[in-house]
Amino acid sequence: MSSRSTAICSIPFHSLRNTILDISPSATPRRVRLLHCRQFLDHDILAIHEYPDNPSFPYTAVSYVWKGLGVDPSHTDHKYGTFAVKGAEHGDPISIDVLKHACTAAVDEGSDYIWLDRLCILQNDHDDKAWQIRQMYNIYKSCALCIVLPGGVRRLARVDEETTWIHRSWTLQEVMAQSKVMVLFAWTYGKALSMSSVSALFGYNEVIQGQSAICSLDHALQASIGRLNLTAERKKFEPFSIKLLGHARDPNTSALLAVLNGGGVESEAGAQAVWRCSLMRTSSFPIDTVLSIMGMFGVTLEPRAFQKGDRRGATIALAKEILRKGGRASWLGPSLSLPPAKGLSAFPEFPHVSVAGQATLTTKEGDRPVAELLPRVTEGWLNGVPTGVMDDAGYFTFSAPAALLVPTGLHKNDPTLYDNKSPLDATGQLQVVAMDCTIWKIHLDGEETYQPPRRTFIVSIGSLVHYTSATFGCFVNPYRYRALLVEEDGDGKFRRTSYFALGEAYVPYIERCKTHTFCLGD
Numbered sequence: 272m273s274s275r276s277t278a279i280c281s282i283p284f285h286s287l288r289n290t291i292l293d294i295s296p297s298a299t300p301r302r303v304r305l306l307h308c309r310q311f312l313d314h315d316i317l318a319i320h321e322y323p324d325n326p327s328f329p330y331t332a333v334s335y336v337w338k339g340l341g342v343d344p345s346h347t348d349h350k351y352g353t354f355a356v357k358g359a360e361h362g363d364p365i366s367i368d369v370l371k372h373a374c375t376a377a378v379d380e381g382s383d384y385i386w387l388d389r390l391c392i393l394q395n396d397h398d399d400k401a402w403q404i405r406q407m408y409n410i411y412k413s414c415a416l417c418i419v420l421p422g423g424v425r426r427l428a429r430v431d432e433e434t435t436w437i438h439r440s441w442t443l444q445e446v447m448a449q450s451k452v453m454v455l456f457a458w459t460y461g462k463a464l465s466m467s468s469v470s471a472l473f474g475y476n477e478v479i480q481g482q483s484a485i486c487s488l489d490h491a492l493q494a495s496i497g498r499l500n501l502t503a504e505r506k507k508f509e510p511f512s513i514k515l516l517g518h519a520r521d522p523n524t525s526a527l528l529a530v531l532n533g534g535g536v537e538s539e540a541g542a543q544a545v546w547r548c549s550l551m552r553t554s555s556f557p558i559d560t561v562l563s564i565m566g567m568f569g570v571t572l573e574p575r576a577f578q579k580g581d582r583r584g585a586t587i588a589l590a591k592e593i594l595r596k597g598g599r600a601s602w603l604g605p606s607l608s609l610p611p612a613k614g615l616s617a618f619p620e621f622p623h624v625s626v627a628g629q630a631t632l633t634t635k636e637g638d639r640p641v642a643e644l645l646p647r648v649t650e651g652w653l654n655g656v657p658t659g660v661m662d663d664a665g666y667f668t669f670s671a672p673a674a675l676l677v678p679t680g681l682h683k684n685d686p687t688l689y690d691n692k693s694p695l696d697a698t699g700q701l702q703v704v705a706m707d708c709t710i711w712k713i714h715l716d717g718e719e720t721y722q723p724p725r726r727t728f729i730v731s732i733g734s735l736v737h738y739t740s741a742t743f744g745c746f747v748n749p750y751r752y753r754a755l756l757v758e759e760d761g762d763g764k765f766r767r768t769s770y771f772a773l774g775e776a777y778v779p780y781i782e783r784c785k786t787h788t789f790c791l792g793d
Contacts, residue, residue, distance in 0.1 A: 277299075279297040279304070280317065283315055283317075284351050285315075289353070289354065290355075291357050292354055292356050293356075294319060294357075295393050295396060300396050302321045303322045303326065303386075303391070303406075304322070304386075305320050306319055307383070309383055311374045317370075319390060325409065328384070329415035331417070331418055333385060333387045334446055334452075335436070336436050339425055340425060342426070349426070352367060353365055356394060358393070358395035362424075363424055364424075365424045365425075366424060366426055369420065372427060372482070373387075376455055377416065381415060382415050387424075401574045401575050405574070408444055408565070415451070418453055419442075419446065421434040429457045429458075431514055433514045436516060440552040440553065440559050440560045441554065443545070443548050443563060443564065446488055447535055453487055454491040454515060454516070456486075457482065459505070460504060461477070461505045463502070463503055464503060466500065473490050473493070492517075492524055492531075495521070495524050496528070497519075498512050522551060522647070525647075525649070526544060529743075530548060532740040536568050540736070543601045543652045545601075547604075547648065550619065553625055554624050555624075556624070558577050558579050560624060561589050562574055565589050568598065572592075586621070590618075590667075606618075608706075608770075609644060611767045616766040616768075617665060617666070617791045620632060629641070648738070651748070652738065653733045653734070653735055653736075654736045655731075655732060655734060656732050666792035668791075669791070670787065671730050672781060672787075673731065673786070674713050674780075674784045675714040676727040676729055676756070677713075677714050677721065678709070681709075682708045694777050701713040701780065703729060704771075709756075711727070727757070727758045728757050728789070731781050735753070750772040751772075752771075752773040752778070755771075756769040760793055766793050
C-alpha cells in the first residue's frame with residue numbers, strides 16, 4: 272500500500288466547463304488515480320493524483336450509471352456546468368455541481384479523495400482499462416465508503432424518480448464489495464422532524480443544506496419496498512416511499528436485498544442471490560455481466576481473453592474457477608425456470624443485454640424482461656445444489672441422488688398448476704410431472720430390469736430455504752423440493768431439459784434414491 276502520488280491534472284472550473292478532459296498525456300497506465308476533494312471544494316480545481324497501487328489513506332468510490340437521468344428544467348442549481356471525458360463521450364457529461372455534492376459527502380464521511388471510473392481510468396487505453404477491470408473489485412473493497420449516484424453524473428435524482436441504477440451489471444459488485452454504502456440524492460426539504468413506519472427504515476442526513484442528502488443503501492432499499500410517514504422541515508410526506516432504487520414490486524430491488532440479507536457470496540444464500548441479480552441486469556457488452564461479478568467470487572479473469580460478446584465463454588471460465596475453489600453450482604438455484612442454454616444445458620439461456628433498458632429473453636410471446644421469468648425471491652434459496660467440476664467446454668460433472676424415469680407419453684394440460692402433491696397415480700404407481708408438462712413414472716428399484724438405450728433421470732438438487740429478512744414476509748412454498756430432468760445423449764453425457772417442483776410427500780422417495788454421477792452439457 273502506498274501514499275506516494277504524482278499530480279497529473281490540475282484544471283480550474285472555468286477552464287473545464289464545456290470541454291473534453293484528456294489526462295492520458297500526463298498519466299501512466301496501470302496506476303490508481305484519485306480526485307482530490309479538498310482542491311475541488313476549497314479551490315474550484317479538478318486535481319487528479321496518480322498512485323502506483325491502492326493508497327493507504329481513506330478514499331471514496333462512486334457507483335453510478337453512464338446513461339442516467341436527463342436534464343431537469345426545474346433543476347436550476349447547475350452553477351458550474353458540465354464536461355466530458357476523452358474516450359467516454361458516449362456517456363453523460365459530468366456535472367461539476369454533482370461532483371461538488373459527492374466530494375462534500377466524502378469529506379463529511381472522512382475521505383479526502385474520490386475514485387470515479389470515468390475520470391480515473393484511461394478510457395482510450397486498452398491496457399489500462401483491462402488492468403483497471405481486474406482491480407475493480409479491490410478498488411471498491413479497499414475504499415472507506417461507496418457513494419451511489421442512482422441518477423448518474425449529470426444531475427442528482429429526486430427520491431420520487433425511478434432510475435436505472437439497479438438494472439446495471441457493474442453496480443452490483445460496486446456495492447457488494449464495500450460494507451459502508453450510502454445513496455446520494457437531491458433533497459430540498461430539510462431535516463427530518465418525525466418519522467413512523469411498520470415496514471421500512473429511512474434515516475438521512477443533509478449534505479449541502481437545502482440541496483442534497485444521503486442515506487444508507489439498506490434504508491434506500493427498504494424504503495423502496497415499504498411505506499412510511501415523514502415530516503421534514505419544509506414538507507410532510509404521508510404515506511411515502513422512495514423510488515430511487517426501484518419500487519415495491521421490482522424484482523431487482525428484492526433481489527439486491529436478498530444479496531445483502533444472504534451475506535454475500537460467503538454464504539450459499541448470498542451466492543444464489545448474486546446470480547439472480549446478474550441474470551436480471553444489463554450492460555453495454557455481454558462480457559461485462561461476467562466481469563462485473565467475478566471479484567465477488569474471488570476470481571480474476573483476463574478481460575482481453577474474451578470478445579465483448581462472449582458471455583458464454585466467460586461464464587464457463589468463471590464457473591470453472593468457482594467449482595475448482597470448492598464452490599457450488601449456485602447459478603442453478605434461481606435459474607431453473609429459464610430455458611437451458613442451447614448446447615450448454617448446465618446454464619440457463621443467456622439474456623440479451625443493451626446499453627439501456629432491461630435484460631430480456633426471447634419467448635413465444637416475444638422478448639420479455641428476465642425479471643418477469645424468474646420465481647419470486649420470497650420463495651427463498653436452494654439448499655443442497657451440487658458441487659463438482661467443469662471442463663473448458665462447459666460440461667459440468669457432479670454427483671447427486673437420482674432415479675430412472677420411464678416416459679408415460681402423457682402431458683399435463685395446464686402448465687400453471689403443480690400436480691406433484693401426491694407421488695402416486697390412480698393405480699398406485701409412482702409418478703411425477705415435470706414443469707414442461709411431461710409425465711413420468713419413477714423407477715426406484717431394480718435398475719437392471721429397465722435399461723433403455725438412452726436413460727432419463729430425475730436428479731435431486733435441494734430444497735428451498737426462506738431468506739431471514741422480515742422484508743420478505745413468511746411465504747412457504749409447499750413445493751419446495753427441486754430436481755432436474757436430464758436426458759442421456761448418445762455419448763453418455765446428459766442434457767437438462769426441464770425440472771420438477773415437489774411436495775413433502777416425495778421426500779421418502781428422494782431419500783431412497785441412489786447417488787449417480789452425471790456429465791451435464793449438451
